[in-house]
Amino acid sequence: MYLLEELFKDYDLNSDIWSYWSSIDLYHKVAISNLIVQQEPNFQCNVSICEIMTLLNFSNRPSKYYLLLTIILFHLIVIGINASSSDKINQADSSKTQSTASRNPTETASLWSIFKNIFTKKQPDPNKFGKFEIDKNINETKNILVGSFVGGLSHLRPSLEICKILIERGYKVALVAPGNFTSPTNYPSIRQYSTGPEHNTKELLHIYKEIYEKPYDYNSFFLEKDEADKQYSERFEVYKRSTIDFKPDLFLCDLLNNEACFDIAWKFKIPAVGVSSSLSRRTFAPYKSDPIYGCHSNMEKGSFIERFKCLIIQPARFLYESRQRIIFLNEKRLSVGVSPITSSLERIKNSLFLADTYFGFEIPHPVPPLYQEIGPVMQESYPPLTPKLSSFLSLHQRIMYVSFGMQAFTTLENYAILLKSFLEVIDRNIIDGIVWSLSGLENFPTLSDDTQLETSEILNNRYTHIYVTTSSSLEELTPQVSILNHSNTKIFLTHGGVASCHESLYVGKPMLILPLASDQFSNAEKLEEQGVALKLDKMDLHVDDIVRKIEFLQLESRVKINLKRMQILTKINSKRKYRAADLIEFVMKASQLNPNNNDVKESVVDNRHMKEGKESSEKVSNETNSESIEPAIEDIYEWLLKEWITPDSRMGFIRGKYLDVYGVVLILLFSIIGSIIWTGWSVVSFIVNSIASLFEGKLKSD
Structure with a gap:
């Protein structure tokens, strides 16, 4: 009786008995218990043991010898299989195994070993751990909506390349942007909600002619911003x-100019992650400024007057204009039923921002956890060279590639200077070939x-x-990376867009x-400071200056060393788009745990302005009274991203910067210094x- 209780003490009858049938260990225990019962006719089993034996139907076995033979044969088969497997897996330890077998030649096959294995419950090896894999699809499929005001490859590529990773993990992605960016040849698995025709600077010459052809400052920036605000x-x-549909x-x-995307997310308490091409305007360091x-x-090398102007005066003027x-x-x-804000940062100050940049390209400075540099985001593959391009590149040994993107252009005078410069460097054999990618926006003059x-x-x-090639659309895009990567391409003349700079640095070509x-x-400016580029001035362009800089970039050894670095x-940093995908997953999954916002989809569908998606936009736009504006919504990011929000953002400016403490320290310091000066002055005066007095008394006595 004691033996049977020991055999079955680890099993619970409340569980599914048929799950125990799959356990070889239990099968053996019940078989042995049946042998004991047959040897002891007067044996009284308890309820648990009898129930197990009845369910497994061992009471009608022919004989104890049959059961014993079954167990022996079963174990011999198992021993043979295990021995065969161990020989294949542990060939490196064969000599050790053979020596052990020679010392105990009969132990493995002995009947005692068989019964010992039956009666001894196998314990897990404490030195071996099972393989643990993280479940990457803990939750059901989630939807991600990407939004961009401008659209185009430069602005959309970082977001969509990150989303390609998330699509592979089971997420669904849609895009809100102008034009038809997600055609079958680009991102066929991403659905697009178009906001209108593709952004075309040639159709907005009243704005972009002044931006591209005149000196650029923050007033030029506002020209583009005002046009975007009109379309809000x-x-x-x-x-x-x-949002209703997806x-x-x-x-x-x-x-960039995409307030509508952040506002719709705020209105319906849906997490929003920002994507930008730099950290310049979202992080602060006093030694950082902007050419605008x-x-x-x-x-770093500015005078006091310059640093004062760029830290105080110019930003103050910018804020006033804003x-x-x-x-x-x-x-x-x-x-449209969205509450107003007092500053552009108010609604997104606690959002997560992913910057398509990296230090080395950016000026080094402290960055809060909410701002993560994940660039440069590069594609997994790029279009190959066309046969004509390949032939041209092969026939010329020193090639300069020229491209100003798909939307930028300059003046007729500048194009004339560029053409003359190209002919000059070719004539002087500094460069023997030029590949020029045009966008179709250019108006060329007739050469003299x-x-x-x-x-x-x-x-x-x-x-x-x-x-000359033409890149007027995505379908006709010049294979820029393949051209830059060719061994005969030596220099890249570019407008300095972020994507073009990253691609040139990735293949190691000076700019x-x-x-x-x-x-x-x-x-x-940043790349010139790193010693991998030289810059030109669109308002002061000269042939001699261009020729001299092309020659310098091609021949200077320091440029080559800096480029390699x-x-x-x-x-190395181009691999961080996977980290960006991980961060987005965290924000999505963490948002489900918010007790104030447990069901995002239900909140979107049940919203009174969007229920069933049947209300007209006129109804929403006419409801401008206080009831049409949703009550103040608790900042979901305060809870959602609390691990990354620095305490100073909650402490206020004075406490967060410890100005109160520093102020008291200064007051005490000045008090002590003042006391010392006053005491010293009093002593000296005395x-x-x-x-x-002594001299006066002496003079009187004399």
């Missing part, structure tokens, strides 16, 4: 319809007679040293940068007065 209501309606669990919003202020990106635009945009927000070459001959590829607008001026850094 229309964009918001597209986001609203796509039911996103997270928004991935491109930062008329300052340098790095103020105030009227915030008021205008708040009126637009009220018309002294060149003895017509512009049309160059543009129609009748001049053997210059090959001659002609910045035209936006962050291109800052990029040019930056290439290594770029390639001594002087005493001496004066």
